[in-house]
Amino acid sequence: MRRLSEVVIETVDLGYTYMKGTPMARQALHGVNVAIRRGELVAIIGRTGSGKSTLIQHFNGLLRPDEGQIKVMGQDIWSKGVSLRDVRRRVGLVFQYPEHQLFEETVEADISFAPRSMGMTQVQVEEAVREAMRIVNLDYDSLRSRSPFDLSGGQKRRVAIAGVLAMGPEVLVLDEPTAGMDPRGREEVLQEVADLHEKHGYTVVLVSHSMEDVARYAQRLIVMDRGTVVMEGPPHEVFRHRDTLIGIGLGVPQVTDLVHELRGMGHPLPEDVVTLEQAMEVLVPLLAGWPNGHGQGKGQRHGHGCGHGEGQSQGQGQAQGSWDGERV
Amino acid sequence: MEPIISIENVSYAYEGGEQDRVDALLDVNVRVDAGEFVAIIGHNGSGKSTLAKHMNAILLPTRGDVYVLGMNTRDRSKLWSIRQAVGMVFQNPDNQIVATTVEEDVAFGPENLGVPPDEIRRRVDEALALVDMTGYEQAAPHQLSGGQKQRVAIAGVIAMRPRCIVLDEATAMLDPVGRQEVLRTVRRLASEEGIAVVHITHFMSEAVLADRVIVMDDGRIALEGAPREVFSQPDVLRQLQLDVPQVTELALELARKGVRMPRTPLTVQELAADIHALLGGCAG
Amino acid sequence: MKVPSVVIGQYIPGDSLLHRLDPRTKILLALAMVVALFTVESPWSYLMLAVLVAAAVLSSRVPVKMVLRGLRPIAFILILTFVLHLFMDPGEELFTIWRLRATHEGLRIGLLTVVRLTLLIMATSLVTLTTSPIVFTDGLERLLNPLRIVGVPAHELAMMMTIALRFIPTLLEETDKIMKAQMARGADFESGGLVNRAKSMIPILVPLFVSAFRRADELAVAMEARCYRGGQGRTRLRQLRFGPADAVVAAATIVYLAAAVVVR
Numbered sequence: 001m002r003r004l005s006e007v008v009i010e011t012v013d014l015g016y017t018y019m020k021g022t023p024m025a026r027q028a029l030h031g032v033n034v035a036i037r038r039g040e041l042v043a044i045i046g047r048t049g050s051g052k053s054t055l056i057q058h059f060n061g062l063l064r065p066d067e068g069q070i071k072v073m074g075q076d077i078w079s080k081g082v083s084l085r086d087v088r089r090r091v092g093l094v095f096q097y098p099e100h101q102l103f104e105e106t107v108e109a110d111i112s113f114a115p116r117s118m119g120m121t122q123v124q125v126e127e128a129v130r131e132a133m134r135i136v137n138l139d140y141d142s143l144r145s146r147s148p149f150d151l152s153g154g155q156k157r158r159v160a161i162a163g164v165l166a167m168g169p170e171v172l173v174l175d176e177p178t179a180g181m182d183p184r185g186r187e188e189v190l191q192e193v194a195d196l197h198e199k200h201g202y203t204v205v206l207v208s209h210s211m212e213d214v215a216r217y218a219q220r221l222i223v224m225d226r227g228t229v230v231m232e233g234p235p236h237e238v239f240r241h242r243d244t245l246i247g248i249g250l251g252v253p254q255v256t257d258l259v260h261e262l263r264g265m266g267h268p269l270p271e272d273v274v275t276l277e278q279a280m281e282v283l284v285p286l287l288a289g290w291p292n293g294h295g296q297g298k299g300q301r302h303g304h305g306c307g308h309g310e311g312q313s314q315g316q317g318q319a320q321g322s323w324d325g326e327r328v
Numbered sequence: 329m330e331p332i333i334s335i336e337n338v339s340y341a342y343e344g345g346e347q348d349r350v351d352a353l354l355d356v357n358v359r360v361d362a363g364e365f366v367a368i369i370g371h372n373g374s375g376k377s378t379l380a381k382h383m384n385a386i387l388l389p390t391r392g393d394v395y396v397l398g399m400n401t402r403d404r405s406k407l408w409s410i411r412q413a414v415g416m417v418f419q420n421p422d423n424q425i426v427a428t429t430v431e432e433d434v435a436f437g438p439e440n441l442g443v444p445p446d447e448i449r450r451r452v453d454e455a456l457a458l459v460d461m462t463g464y465e466q467a468a469p470h471q472l473s474g475g476q477k478q479r480v481a482i483a484g485v486i487a488m489r490p491r492c493i494v495l496d497e498a499t500a501m502l503d504p505v506g507r508q509e510v511l512r513t514v515r516r517l518a519s520e521e522g523i524a525v526v527h528i529t530h531f532m533s534e535a536v537l538a539d540r541v542i543v544m545d546d547g548r549i550a551l552e553g554a555p556r557e558v559f560s561q562p563d564v565l566r567q568l569q570l571d572v573p574q575v576t577e578l579a580l581e582l583a584r585k586g587v588r589m590p591r592t593p594l595t596v597q598e599l600a601a602d603i604h605a606l607l608g609g610c611a612g
Numbered sequence: 613m614k615v616p617s618v619v620i621g622q623y624i625p626g627d628s629l630l631h632r633l634d635p636r637t638k639i640l641l642a643l644a645m646v647v648a649l650f651t652v653e654s655p656w657s658y659l660m661l662a663v664l665v666a667a668a669v670l671s672s673r674v675p676v677k678m679v680l681r682g683l684r685p686i687a688f689i690l691i692l693t694f695v696l697h698l699f700m701d702p703g704e705e706l707f708t709i710w711r712l713r714a715t716h717e718g719l720r721i722g723l724l725t726v727v728r729l730t731l732l733i734m735a736t737s738l739v740t741l742t743t744s745p746i747v748f749t750d751g752l753e754r755l756l757n758p759l760r761i762v763g764v765p766a767h768e769l770a771m772m773m774t775i776a777l778r779f780i781p782t783l784l785e786e787t788d789k790i791m792k793a794q795m796a797r798g799a800d801f802e803s804g805g806l807v808n809r810a811k812s813m814i815p816i817l818v819p820l821f822v823s824a825f826r827r828a829d830e831l832a833v834a835m836e837a838r839c840y841r842g843g844q845g846r847t848r849l850r851q852l853r854f855g856p857a858d859a860v861v862a863a864a865t866i867v868y869l870a871a872a873v874v875v876r
Contacts, residue, residue: 048473048503062792085798093796101793103818113815117798149822153372163797180419180500182372182530184569209503212574249505254574254596261600265609279578280585287587287606384837408839416837423827424834428746428778435849440839448849470781484838 008073008171008203009036009059009091015067016054028054029227032068036171041197041204043214046224047249052207053096055224056173059205060091089118092169096176098160099153107133107151107159108144114167125166132162135200136192154185158192165196172196173205178213190217215239215253215274223250236272255279330398332492332524333360333383333414338392340378340547353378354547355392360492363522365515367535367555370544371569376528379544380496383526384414397491412441415485419497421477422469430456430472430480431465437488448487455483458521459513475506479513486517492524493517499529511537532559533573536594543568560592575599622678622737623744629857630672630742635751637858638739641865645735648869649728658727660872664865665731665738674741682737683730690726697722749773750852767843775831783824790819 014032019025029051036042036059046052057063058070061077061084069076077087095101104110108129115125133140136158143151148159161177177193178186194217196202208214214221215235223231223238225248231238239245239252242260246252252260252274259273259282267286273279335358342352353375360366360383370376381387382394385401396413399406415437418424427433431452438448456462459479469477478498485493493514499507511534517523527538535541541558543551545568551558559565562572562580572580575596583589587606593599625631630638648661669679683690703717740748753770760766791801794815801812 047505057792060796062795085800088796088798093793095789095793095796098793100823101790101797101815101819103815103822113794113799114797117800167798182569183532183571184371186530187571251504255578257596258575258578258600258603261596262603265600265604267604267607267609276574276578276581280581283578283582283603284585284587287582287603386833386837408841411837411839416834418830418834420827420830422782423830426778426831426835426838427774432746432849436835436840437838439847439849440841442845442847445847445849445851448847452849468781469778470785488838 006038007035007071008038009205010034010071010074011055011058011065011068012071013068014055014058014065014070016058016063017066018054020066027227029058029065030067031228034222034229034232036203036205038170038203039197039201040220041194041206041218042220042222043206043208043218044222044224045208045211045214045250050224050248051227052224053175054227056093056175056205056207059171059173060088060093062088062093085118089114089167090169091171091173092164092167094161094164094172094174094177096179097157098164098177099148099156102148102156102160102163105147106145107138107148110148110159111163111166114163118167128166128168129162132165135165135196136162137188138162154181154188157181157189161192169202171203171205173207175207176209177206178208178210186213193217211239211251211256212253215256223248225249235274236278239274240271329361331359331361331395332397333358333526334395335359335379335382336393336395338379338382338389338394340382340387340390342378352547353382353389356547356549358542358549360524360526362491362524363518364540365518365525365527365538366540366542367538368526368528368542368544369530369532369535369570370550374544374568375547376544377496378547380416380494380526380528383492383494384411384416386416408441412437412488413490414492414494415488415490417478417481417485417493417495417498419500421474421481421501424481425469425477425484428468429465430461430467430469433469433480434483434487437484441488451487451489452483455487458486458517459483460509473506474502475509478502478506478510482510482513482517486521486523490523492526494526494528496528497530498527499531499534507531507534532571535559536573536576543570555594556592559594622681622741624674624678624741625744626673626742628672628742629861630668630738632857633742633861634852634854634858635739635743635747636755636852636854637862638743639748639751639755641862642736642739644866644869646732648873649732649735651873654876655724656875657872658724658731660868660875661731662727664868664872665734668738669734672738672742674738678741679734679737682733686729686733690729693729694722694726697725745777746774747850747852749777750848750850754852767846771843779827782827783820786823787816787820790816 011032011034014029015027016029017025017027032055044052044055054063058065059072064078071077072087072091075082077084102110104113111129111132112125115128120128130140133143138155138158148156151159157177164172174193178189181189190213193204193206197204206214206218218235221231221233221235221238222229223245230248231241231244239256242252242256255276255278256274259269259271259279263269263271269282269286273282335356338353338356340353356379358379368376368379378387382389382401384396385407388402394401396410399410401410425433426436434452434455435448438451443451453462456465459482461476461479461483464472464476469480472480482493495514499510502510514525514527515537518525527534529535536555536559538555541553541555542549543558543565550568551561551564559572559576562577565572573594575593579589579593579599579602590602590605593602645661652658652661669676698714698718699712701715701718701721703715706714706716706719708714743751749770752773753766756764756766756769799812799815801809804812
C-alpha cells in the first residue's frame with residue numbers, strides 16, 4: 001500500500017479564531033492535527049458548529065490559520081512563493097448546496113469557469129468540461145448549452161460538482177454533498193462520490209451527517225467536537241464509542257445500535273458491526289442456531305411471555321408514542 | 329367528527345411551461361383529523377409540496393375542493409380564517425423569519441390577525457415555551473441554529489392558535505440534532521395540544537414516527553397506511569424512488585434468508601426485541 | 613439561558629434616560645435640533661447647542677468614541693468645507709499662502725459650519741445609538757402614520773426597513789460563502805485593473821441576486837401564510853408609550869433650543 005502512505009494534506013496544531021481581535025471573537029479550531037493520505041476516502045463527522053466547515057476551508061487556503069500550519073503535498077501553503085491558486089486547483093472544494101454558486105448562461109460556460117480561471121487553453125478547457133460531466137453522469141451533448149438554472153435540483157448539483165472537478169484536482173473535498181436531496185438523489189450522489197474514489201482514483205474528503213453513509217463508504221473517520229479532533233480511525237473502531245459519539249451530538253449507524261442493544265440483552269455479538277452486510281454476517285448464523293429464529297422451525301415461543309408484544313417493547317412505545325386517543 | 333382538512337378529488341395543473349407540470353396533482357383525496365400526525369413522503373416532483381400548499385389556500389385546486397374546518401379554500405371571504413387554522417412551516421428557516429428578534433417574529437401572525445397587545449404577549453410567551461425557546465425572546469434570528477430557527481417558525485404558527493401545522497420539508501436543511509428537535513416538538517404538539525401535524529419529509533426515519541404515512545408518486549397517492557404497513561413494502565417503495573430505515577431493511581433481509589420475523593420493525597428497539605425473542609430470551 | 617440582543621447597525625444597548633425615551637420623542641427632538649442648528653447665527657447659540665449635545669452624550673453613557681465614529685465618513689467633507697470657506701469667502705485678510713488668501717470671515721464661517729455639521733451628525737447618531745432598530749422603525753412608522761392621508765406608505769416603509777434589517781446579516785453571510793465558493797474555483801477578486809475587477813464580481817453578483825429573489829419569493833409566501841395583508845387592522849406586540857419622562861425632556865429641550873435660537 002505505498003499509494004496510501006503519501007500524505008497529501010496535513011495540519012499541524014492548526015488553530016483559527018473568527019473575528020479575531022473583536023469582542024465577538026470565537027475560537028473555531030484549536031490544536032487540530034489531521035493527515036489525509038493519497039487515495040483515501042475520509043469522512044469528517046461532527047455536529048453543526050463543531051469546526052468541520054472551518055477546517056476544510058483551510059485545506060485549500062480559503063482561510064488562513066491563526067496558529068499552526070497547513071501543508072498540501074508537504075508544503076506549507078502560507079509560506080512564501082506558494083501559489084494559492086495552484087493549491088486551490090489541487091484541492092477541489094465543493095461547498096454545501098454548491099448549486100447556489102452557479103452563474104453562467106450555459107452549463108458548459110459554468111463548468112469551464114474554474115479551468116479558465118486556472119489558465120487552461122481552450123482545447124484543454126473543453127476536454128476538462130467533457131470529462132467532468134462524464135464523471136458526474138451528465139450528458140455533454142444534450143446539456144452543454146442549457147441554462148443551469150433550468151435544470152432539476154439534482155442536475156444543478158452535479159453541474160456544480162463538475163465545476164470543481166473540471167480544474168483537475170487531486171483531492172476532492174465535499175461538504176455534505178447530499179444535503180436537502182430526496183432518497184434517490186442522495187443514493188445517486190453518494191454512489192458518484194464512491195466512484196470518484198474507487199474508479200477515478202481521487203482522494204476524497206467527505207463531510208456528512210449520516211452515520212450509515214460514512215460507515216458504508218469511508219475508510220477512515222475524523223470526529224470533530226468543539227473545534228478539535230476528538231476521535232479518528234476506521235468506522236468499525238470509531239463506532240465502538242457509541243456513548244461518546246452520542247454525547248457530542250452524533251450517533252452510530254442503526255445496525256451498530258441494534259447490535260449494542262442485543263449485546264446489552266446478553267447476546268454474544270461482536271462490537272464492530274457498522275454496515276448492513278456485516279450485521280447480516282453475524283445475525284444469520286446466530287439466528288440459524290435457534291429453531292424459533294430460522295426457517296421451518298416450529299417456533300411457538302415468540303410472542304408468548306417474551307414481551308415483544310404490543311406496547312411492551314421500548315421500540316413500540318417510540319414509534320407509536322401516545323398519538324392515539326389524544327383527540328380534542 | 330369534522331376533519332381539520334378534507335381534500336376531495338383534487339387535481340392541480342401548474343400554468344406555464346411543460347417543465348413545471350411535473351409537480352401537479354391528480355384526483356387526490358386526503359383527510360386530516362385533529363391531533364393526528366401524518367407524514368407525506370415521495371421523491372422530488374411527486375407532488376407532495378403542491379399538496380401541502382393546498383392545505384392553507386396558497387394554491388387552489390384546478391378541479392375538486394379542499395375544505396379546512398368545513399370552509400372551502402376557494403371562498404375568498406374565509407381565506408384568513410383558513411390560514412389561521414392551518415399554519416405552514418417551510419423548508420428554508422432563513423426565508424420565513426420576518427422580524428429582527430425572536431419575540432417580534434412570533435408576534436407577527438397574531439399582529440396580522442389584530443390580536444390585542446396583551447394577548448399577543450401571552451401567546452408569544454406560551455408559544456416559545458411550547459417549542460422550548462423561552463429565554464431567546466431578544467435573540468436575533470441569525471444567532472440561532474437551524475433547529476432553533478425552525479422551532480421559532482413553529483412558535484410563530486402556534487401563536488396564531490392553529491388546528492393544524494403543515495411542515496413542508498421543514499427538516500430538509502437541518503442536521504440530525506436539529507431534525508430531532510423539530511420532530512420532538514411537533515410530536516408533542518400533536519399528542520399534548522391536539523394540533524394535527526402534516527409532515528412532508530425525505531427522511532424515512534421521521535416518517536416511521538407518524539400515525540399515518542401517505543406516499544405520493546406522479547401527483548397521485550401511491551400508498552397510504554400505518555407506517556408498518558407502508559414500510560413492509562420495500563420493493564414498492566424502491567420503485568417509488570424511496571427507501572426504508574436501515575433496521576427495517578435488515579429485518580427484511582433476514583426474512584429473505586428464512587428468518588421468521590414476527591413483524592416489520594421500524595426502530596432499532598423493535599428489531600432488537602424481536603431478535604431477542606427469536607433467540608429465546610425474555611426482555612428485561 | 614439568556615441570549616444577549618445582537619448589535620445590528622450601531623445600537624448600543626443601555627438603560628439611560630435617553631435609551632428609555634420613546635423613539636418618537638428622540639426622532640422629533642433630533643429634528644428640532646437640526647432645525648435649530650440651521651437657524652442660529654451667533655457663536656453663543658452654537659455654544660449652547662454644543663453644551664446640549666455634550667450633555668446628551670454624557671447622560672447616554674454611550675462611549676464618546678462611538679458617537680464620534682459617525683463623523684469619520686464625512687471627515688473629508690468637513691475639512692474641505694472648512695478650507696473652502698477659509699480661502700474663498702471674501703473679507704478681511706488673515707494670511708496668504710501662495711495665491712490663496714484666507715479671511716477672518718472665512719475662518720469664522722468655516723469653523724461654525726464645521727461645528728454645525730459635527731453637532732448635526734452627533735445628535736442624529738445619538739438617536740440610532742440609543743434606539744434599537746426595531747423600536748426606531750416602530751417610532752418612524754407611527755410618526756409617519758398621519759401622512760398616510762397624503763399617500764405616504766408609512767406601514768410599508770417600516771416593514772421594508774424591518775425586512776432589510778432582518779436580512780442584512782443573512783446576505784452578508786451568503787456573500788462571504790459565494791465569494792469563497794468562487795475562489796475555490798480559481799476566481800480572483802484582488803488583481804487586475806478596474807474593468808477586470810468589475811468583471812470578476814459577476815460570479816458573485818449573479819448567484820447573490822438569484823438567491824435574493826428566491827428568498828424574497830419564499831418570504832412573501834411565508835408572510836401570506838401567516839395572514840399578512842398589509843397594515844390594515846394590524847396590532848403590535850410592542851406598544852410605544854409617551855410617558856412623563858418624554859414630556860419633561862421634550863419641553864425642557866424645546867425651551868432650551870428656543871433660548872439658543874434667540875440668544876445673541
